[in-house]
Amino acid sequence: xxxxxxxxxxxxxxxxxxxxxxxxxxxxxxxxxxxxxxxxxxxxxxxxxxxxxxxxxxxxxxxxxxxxxxxxxxxxxxxxxxxxxxxxxxxxxxxxxxxxxxxxxxxxxxxxxxxxxxxxxxxxxxxxxxxxxxxxxxxxxxxxxxxxxxxxxxxxxxxxxxxxxxxxxxxxxxxxxxxxxxxxxxxxxxxxxxxxxxxxxxxxxxxxxxxxxxxxxxxxxxxxxxxxxxxxxxxxxxxxxxxxxxxxxxxxxxxxxxxxxxxxxxxxxxxxxxxxxxxxxxxxxxxxxxxxxxxxxxxxxxxxxxxxxxxxxxxxxxxxxxxxxxxxxxxxxxxxxxxxxxxxxxxxxxxxxxxxxxxxxxxxxx
Amino acid sequence: xxxxxxxxxxxxxxxxxxxxxxxxxxxxxxxxxxxxxxxxxxxxxxxxxxxxxxxxxxxxxxxxxxxxxxxxxxxxxxxxxxxxxxxxxxxxxxxxxxxxxxxxxxxxxxxxxxxxxxxxxxxxxxxxxxxxxxxxxxxxxxxxxxxxxxxxxxxxxxxxxxxx
Amino acid sequence: xxxxxxxxxxxxxxxxxxxxxxxxxxxxxxxxxxxxxxxxxxxxxxxxxxxxxxxxxxxxxxxxxxxxxxxxxxxxxxxxxxxxxxxxxxxxxxxxxxxxxxxxxxxxxxxxxxxxxxxxxxxxxxxxxxxxxxxxxxxxxxxxxxxxxxxxxxxxxxxxxxxxxxxxxxxxxxxxxxxxxxxxxxxxxxxxxxxxxxxxxxxxxxxxxxxxxxxxxxxxxxxxxxxxxxxxxxxxxxxxxxxxxxxxxxxxxxxxxxxxxxxxxxxxxxxxxxxxxxxxxxxxxxxxxxxxxxxxxxxxxxxxxxxxxxxxxxxxxxxxxxxxxxxxxxxxxxxxxxxxxxxxxxxxxxxxxxxxxxxxxxxxxxxxxxxxxxxxxxxxxxxxxxxxxxxxxxxxxxxxxxxxxxxxxxxxxxxxxxxxxxxxxxxxxxxxxxxxxxxxxxxxxxxxxxxxxxxxxxxxx
Numbered sequence: 007x008x009x010x011x012x013x014x015x016x017x018x019x020x021x022x023x024x025x026x027x028x029x030x031x032x033x034x035x036x037x038x039x040x041x042x043x044x045x046x047x048x049x050x051x052x053x054x055x056x057x058x059x060x061x062x063x064x065x066x067x068x069x070x071x072x073x074x075x076x077x078x079x080x081x082x083x084x085x086x087x088x089x090x091x092x093x094x095x096x097x098x099x100x101x102x103x104x105x106x107x108x109x110x111x112x113x114x115x116x117x118x119x120x121x122x123x124x125x126x127x128x129x130x131x132x133x134x135x136x137x138x139x140x141x142x143x144x145x146x147x148x149x150x151x152x153x154x155x156x157x158x159x160x161x162x163x164x165x166x167x168x169x170x171x172x173x174x175x176x177x178x179x180x181x182x183x184x185x186x187x188x189x190x191x192x193x194x195x196x197x198x199x200x201x202x203x204x205x206x207x208x209x210x211x212x213x214x215x216x217x218x219x220x221x222x223x224x225x226x227x228x229x230x231x232x233x234x235x236x237x238x239x240x241x242x243x244x245x246x247x248x249x250x251x252x253x254x255x256x257x258x259x260x261x262x263x264x265x266x267x268x269x270x271x272x273x274x275x276x277x278x279x280x281x282x283x284x285x286x287x288x289x290x291x292x293x294x295x296x297x298x299x300x301x302x303x304x305x306x307x308x309x310x311x312x313x314x315x316x317x318x319x320x321x322x323x324x325x326x327x328x329x330x331x332x333x334x335x336x337x338x339x340x341x342x343x344x345x346x347x348x349x350x351x352x353x354x355x356x357x358x359x360x361x362x363x364x365x366x367x368x369x370x371x372x
Numbered sequence: 373x374x375x376x377x378x379x380x381x382x383x384x385x386x387x388x389x390x391x392x393x394x395x396x397x398x399x400x401x402x403x404x405x406x407x408x409x410x411x412x413x414x415x416x417x418x419x420x421x422x423x424x425x426x427x428x429x430x431x432x433x434x435x436x437x438x439x440x441x442x443x444x445x446x447x448x449x450x451x452x453x454x455x456x457x458x459x460x461x462x463x464x465x466x467x468x469x470x471x472x473x474x475x476x477x478x479x480x481x482x483x484x485x486x487x488x489x490x491x492x493x494x495x496x497x498x499x500x501x502x503x504x505x506x507x508x509x510x511x512x513x514x515x516x517x518x519x520x521x522x523x524x525x526x527x528x529x530x531x532x533x534x535x536x
Numbered sequence: 537x538x539x540x541x542x543x544x545x546x547x548x549x550x551x552x553x554x555x556x557x558x559x560x561x562x563x564x565x566x567x568x569x570x571x572x573x574x575x576x577x578x579x580x581x582x583x584x585x586x587x588x589x590x591x592x593x594x595x596x597x598x599x600x601x602x603x604x605x606x607x608x609x610x611x612x613x614x615x616x617x618x619x620x621x622x623x624x625x626x627x628x629x630x631x632x633x634x635x636x637x638x639x640x641x642x643x644x645x646x647x648x649x650x651x652x653x654x655x656x657x658x659x660x661x662x663x664x665x666x667x668x669x670x671x672x673x674x675x676x677x678x679x680x681x682x683x684x685x686x687x688x689x690x691x692x693x694x695x696x697x698x699x700x701x702x703x704x705x706x707x708x709x710x711x712x713x714x715x716x717x718x719x720x721x722x723x724x725x726x727x728x729x730x731x732x733x734x735x736x737x738x739x740x741x742x743x744x745x746x747x748x749x750x751x752x753x754x755x756x757x758x759x760x761x762x763x764x765x766x767x768x769x770x771x772x773x774x775x776x777x778x779x780x781x782x783x784x785x786x787x788x789x790x791x792x793x794x795x796x797x798x799x800x801x802x803x804x805x806x807x808x809x810x811x812x813x814x815x816x817x818x819x820x821x822x823x824x825x826x827x828x829x830x831x832x833x834x835x836x837x838x839x840x841x842x843x844x845x846x847x848x849x850x851x852x853x854x855x856x857x858x859x860x861x862x863x864x865x866x867x868x869x870x871x872x873x874x875x876x877x878x879x880x881x882x883x884x885x886x887x888x889x890x891x892x893x894x895x896x897x898x899x900x901x902x903x904x905x906x907x908x909x910x911x912x913x914x915x916x917x918x919x920x921x922x923x924x925x926x927x928x929x930x931x932x933x934x935x936x937x938x939x940x941x942x943x944x945x946x947x948x949x950x951x952x953x954x955x956x957x958x959x960x961x962x963x964x965x966x967x968x969x970x971x972x973x974x975x976x977x978x979x980x981x982x983x984x985x986x987x988x989x990x991x992x993x994x995x996x997x
Contacts, residue, residue, distance in 0.1 A: 043840075083800065090800040091813075156480060160495065163479040178419055182426035184455045192419075243833055250828035253821045254844055260817045261851060264810040267800045276457050277450035279483035282494040297478070298496060298511065364497055 028241075034220055035237035036244040039227045044113035045244075046251045048216065051110050053252045054103030055209070057259070058141075061096040062198070069148070071194035073187045076273045079149040083270050094263035100142055102259060104289045107135055115343050118327065118336065119222035125324040127215040130208055132321045137205050142287065144197040150190055155274030157286050158193075159185050164297075167306055184276060225336065283365035285357065292350050295357035320346065429454040434531035441523050448484035453519065453530065457481050459491070460521070460530065461502050470530045471505045472517040482516070491516070538877070539624040540898045541917045546928030548921070549622035554861070556618050558854045560611035562735065565728065565853070567604040567648070568682050569736025571675035573766065574600065574655070578671055580762075582664050588755045594659045596743040601656045603739075605649055612645075623922070625877035626692075626868045633699075633708050633715060634688050641684045647677040682732065686725050687716040693864050694719045694786065695872060703872050704881050723781035730770035730777060731853070734822075737766025738842075738849045741830060745842035749835030760834035764826050771823040786870070789863050791962055803935055805865070805963045812859045818852035865963040874965030876922040887968035888952075892918065912980025915973055919965070926984075933984055941982040948978050 019025050036045060068086060070078040082089035111131060114120060120128035147158040162185070166176040181188025227235060238244055272278075286294055293313060300309040319342070327339035432454050443449050446464045450457060450473065459473040461484050471491070473481050480495035484502060491500040498510035505516035522529040542549050574597055581589035619627045631638065651674040658667060695703070698714035708715070740763040747756040782790060796809025825848060829841045868875045878887065886895050892915060893899060899918040901910035916932075924932045936944060950958050952974055954966035967974060 038836075085798055087798050089798070090796075094800075156495070160478045160480060166479070177423040177426075181419075181422040182455060183423070183430055184426070184457075186422075186455075188422040238833075238836070246828040246832045250825045250841075253825045253828070254848065257818055257821060257848055257851065260814055264814050267806075267810065269800070276481070277452070279481050280494050284480070284495055367497060368494065 030217075031241045032239070034217070034240035036221050036240050037223050037227065038236040038238050039224065041113075041117060041224050041227075044109075044117065045221050046248060047106055047110035047113060049248045050251060050255050051103060051106040052209075052213075053255055054099050054106055054259075055205075057099045058096060058103065059202075061092050061099065064092045065096060066198065069194075071148070071191045075148060075150040075187070075190050076270075079151075080270055083268070090267050091263060094267040095259060097268040098262040098266075099259055100145065101287065101289075102255075102262070104138060104142060107138060108289075111135060112343070112347065115323070116340065117222060117224040118339070119224075120324040120327075121222070122324075122328060124215070124219050124222060127212060127219065128324050129321065130212040130215070132317075133208050134205065134212060137201055137208070139289070141197060141201050141205075142289065144193040144201065146287065147185070147190060147193045148197065149270060150187075150274045151271035152274055152278070152281060153271050153284065155185055155276075156280040156284050158189065160284075161286065161290075164310065168310075169307075185274075186276075282368035283361045285361045288354065291357040292353040295353040295360065298357075298360070316346070426455050430456065434529055436527055436529050438527035440528040441525065446486050448486070451530075458519065458530070459484060460528065461491075463503065464489070467503065468521040468523055468528070469503055469505070470519040470521045471500075472519070474517075475512055476507065476514040476516065477510075477512040538896065538898060539628075541921065542621045543917065543921060544622075544925075546925060548923070548925045548929045549618075550923065551929060553615065553618040553622050554858070556611055556614040558850075558857055560608065560615055561853055561857055562850060563604055563608040563611065564682075565732045566735045566739045567600075567608050568675075568678045568729075569732030569734070569766070570600050570604070570739060571671070571678040572733075573736040573740055573763075575668065575671040575675045577762070578668055582668065586758075588752070589759065592743065592747065592755070592759060594656075596740060597656045597659070599743055600739075601652050605652055609645075609649065623868060623877065626873055629869060629873065630688055630692070633691070634712070635709075637684055637688060637712075637716065641681060644677045644680045644684070648674060648681060651677060682728060683725065686728060687718075687721055690720040690724045691715050691718050692869050693789070693860070694784065695870050700871055704879065719784045720781060723777055723784055726777045727774070727781055730773055731856070734767050734770040735849060735853075737763045737826075738822075738845055740766070741826070741837070741845060742839070742842040745837050745839045749837070753835050756837070757834040760830050760837050764830045767823045767826055770819065774819055785863065788962070789870075792863055792865065795962070803960075805862075808859060808862045811855045811862070814855040815852060815859060818848055818855065822848045822852060862963075866965045876919045876965055878919065878965055878968055883966060883968050888970070890970075892969035892973055908976045908979050909983065911973060911976035912978070915969060915977040916980055919967060919969075919977075932981070936981060936984070939982075941978065944982050945975070945978040948974050 015024070036042070065082065068078055068082050068089065069075070079093070082093050084090070114128070114131070143158075143161060147154045162176050162180060165172050165179065168175070177183060179189070179192065180186070181192050223235070285291065296309050296313065297306060300306060323339055323342070327335045435451065435453050435458075437449075437451055437460065440449060440451075440460060443460070443462045445462050445466060448459055448461045451460060452458065453472065457473045458470060459482065460468070460470045462468055471482075473483075475482050475493040475495065475498055477493065477496060477498050480493050482491050482493045482498075482500065484490075485492050489502060490508070491502050491505070492498070493500075493510070493512065496511050498512040499508045500506060500512065500516050501508050505518045507513065507515055518533060519530045520533055522531070544552055574593060577589065577593055580586070581593065651670055655667070655670045655674055658670065662670075691699075696711075696714055696718040699708060699711045699718075702708055702711055741760065744756065744759045744763055747759065749756045782793075792805065792808045793812060794809065795804055796806030800806050800810075822845065826845055829845070830837045864870060866874050868877075871880060873879050882895070893901075893911065896914075896918050899914045901907075901914050903910070905913060920932065924930045924935070927933045936947075939947065948967050951960060951964065951967040952969075954961055967977070969977070
């Protein structure tokens with residue numbers, strides 16, 4: 007049996023060059039220190055993406071974009087065997103994936119793993135994050151229930167309000183002047199074909215870069231002499247632990263999907279008013295709150311400008327905090343990162359309080 | 373004797389090569405642009421087809437609502453003005469108003485609250501006057517777009533406000 | 537209701553039992569498995585002269601004593617308090633049926649607690665072989681506590697035909713043995729023993745993870761790997777024993793597992809399906825997690841890793857107990873007593889003909905309410921609140937949302953007549969009482985939502 011396996015391997019190796027790749031993998035090491043835990047989060051994000059691809063393809067079998075969208079999702083959720091499970095897994099994994107990506111991004115940031123030679127890894131990572139947000143936004147509309155409809159309607163006001171080119175882009179995205187079945191069909195094409203086609207090569211680049219450069223040492227560990235630094239082999243040690251983390255993650259997803267299966271709201275009706283306290287998913291709540299705070303056309307423009315500026319600065323941090331030995335810049339970068347975390351956390355929590363207050367006010371008949 | 377910049381299939385002298393290369397580059401670029409336009413234009417029209425239809429629909433200036441005059445006073449009716457969700461209100465004192473139901477804050481659909489005699493937006497609590505559409509409270513920055521209402525025995529005609 | 541009703545807001549009295557019981561199972565099953573773990577580990581250490589093992593085992597037995605002696609015992613007694621308050625009707629039946637069973641259980645508890653303390657405090661003070669014997673006595677006493685409680689727990693699901701034939705006649709005690717060794721007794725005993733063995737390994741991994749892999753690499757490697765092996769028996773045998781258990785469960789109860797396959801509609805009782813799937817996934821993956829985290833890199837196995845495994849174990853255990861409980865619906869004692877205390881044999885004569893409240897001396901009517909409302913409220917408390925809270929867990933308000941008074945009365949009629957085509961029949965007891973009592977209940981429920989809030993999206997039939 008072993009001899010057979012060995013000869014098969016050799017046959018493949020002579021044609022695919024497997025030994026080269028494996029030799030590289032065998033040499034790769036992963037730093038071991040008190041922050042090693044954060045190295046797993048990229049892999050966890052990847053797991054969620056794979057789950058999304060798998061459950062997404064399954065949903066594709068029964069989902070019908072266009073005027074029957076709501077009905078097809080109703081069928082999946084309340085009719086087809088384990089349809090509720092596939093859908094709940096997909097919805098929960100979407101949220102957990104963005105959560106994992108945030109944890110991954112912030113841990114990379116604070117460990118300064120964007121420094122040379124890993125800048126492109128950082129840039130591609132930001133690109134992947136933005137693609138994920140668009141994945142989330144486009145996927146959210148697909149069930150065409152009330153929540154989906156109004157979230158998209160409100161969300162598209164942002165490009166709508168952008169001067170000059172805004173309305174044209176918004177109309178193209180909507181397939182009209184209002185969110186309709188044309189919008190669903192476009193978002194479907196975006197979500198299922200265009201975004202994956204952009205995401206996969208970028209993801210491939212991102213993963214290849216991680217393999218090429220390896221995991222970064224956090225600054226505090228980097229200054230230690232080589233003899234004091236511990237590592238573990240990537241293959242099989244880190245990979246084995248990675249797999250264990252994946253299994254734990256799978257269980258967490260299963261608990262979420264089993265205990266809190268994703269429901270379906272009322273069908274979207276253009277002539278109906280939205281339910282009180284309507285709001286986007288948690289990862290858009292920060293932007294939601296900031297836009298609420300700045301009233302008026304100029305206020306909105308200012309808010310959007312602020313966001314864009316923040317994003318640009320965030321993306322360009324490797325160029326700012328580039329030298330390893332200049333401590334000052336490193337400190338500023340860390341402070342900036344903390345500021346961003348605090349702002350995001352505060353505006354998100356505040357947004358939820360505001361929503362709760364609105365619901366309460368409405369219930370009290372104010 | 374100077375070497376030519378690169379071997380040329382036709383062995384022409386060096387004086388003509390550089391401008392020829394420049395011409396080819398421009399020509400290639402131009403042809404590329406033509407290809408892009410030839411493909412891009414139909415693709416753009418393809419994607420914006422429903423937008424064009426919606427704009428045609430939105431270009432209507434009036435909508436007739438047969439039987440709507442039977443709407444009881446102190447109540448409202450949602451209807452579509454072209455593609456846009458709109459609100460028709462029959463006030464308690466017998467008057468009528470009609471508005472585009474798109475909230476001027478972030479675009480949610482507003483609703484008429486008969487018991488409080490006001491127009492309310494559930495998204496962020498914005499309020500409007502039900503007769504004039506003026507924003508009276510909450511975040512909306514501008515009044516609702518108002519329509520003209522003509523009531524007859526056959527129905528109600530809602531039309532765009534004619535500018536002078 | 538022959539007893540006063542205990543109203544626990546928001547979570548319901550059932551969850552008071554549930555939370556205490558799940559906590560208890562995590563510890564008690566550790567107590568049983570851990571007893572054998574300590575005994576076998578000590579025996580191996582003595583035979584193979586691994587004195588370093590004994591140091592760790594002593595530390596583990598201290599942890600063991602505190603956890604099981606304090607938290608295990610307190611939560612066990614806590615279950616008594618909880619069931620006595622939440623469901624005195626069923627508790628009374630269980631006590632009367634198994635008096636000597638309960639008594640013997642307490643004997644073994646006493647032996648268990650005593651030997652655990654002796655085991656820890658005599659480490660190194662008495663000869664090794666005697667100490668080993670103490671450990672063995674503990675393990676056997678602990679196992680017997682499981683052997684006995686298992687009889688009573690499985691009786692609730694499947695009392696068995698013999699006992700059911702004399703139920704209500706006063707002769708139930710004559711069928712003690714038949715009731716004790718009921719149809720699900722043996723598969724459940726094997727199932728729980730496998731869980732005990734696994735939990736012994738998992739809790740031991742917690743202790744072993746605290747060893748320093750750098751200073752004592754060989755010891756940590758040995759102990760972590762030896763503890764990890766304790767998860768193998770359940771991984772291999774659980775699917776078979778589970779299948780055996782399900783085969784012994786009555787068909788009507790097994791049907792509940794199918795309710796959540798094609799839908800998650802509110803009110804369709806889909807949780808049995810959903811939570812049972814969690815059991816399958818968690819117990820299937822926990823061995824792999826232990827393999828990849830503990831077995832492959834024992835020296836780097838940290839406390840955080842061990843706690844992650846423990847958490848998975850908790851999910852598996854909680855799901856298992858929850859599924860076992862909901863599989864029994866609508867009964868608290870299978871085919872005999874419904875979850876709300878109504879006895880099946882009294883439905884037609886006593887309750888429907890003579891009245892529910894007449895036979896419920898402890899259900900008092902609120903004098904502040906108008907008479908029909910007071911009757912309705914008393915009916916609700918007596919018959920519904922065993923499983924439903926008003927606005928919290930399994931919220932009655934949420935489940936009735938959108939129904940007007942006629943719709944509510946119709947629903948009660950369907951539940952009362954309890955015909956074959958009653959969609960709730962599989963998991964809800966019939967509503968019992970005279971026509972007036974049921975009308976009063978309907979009026980009481982209808983008064984909650986005068987605005988008749990529109991319902992959430994319902995599954996299309």
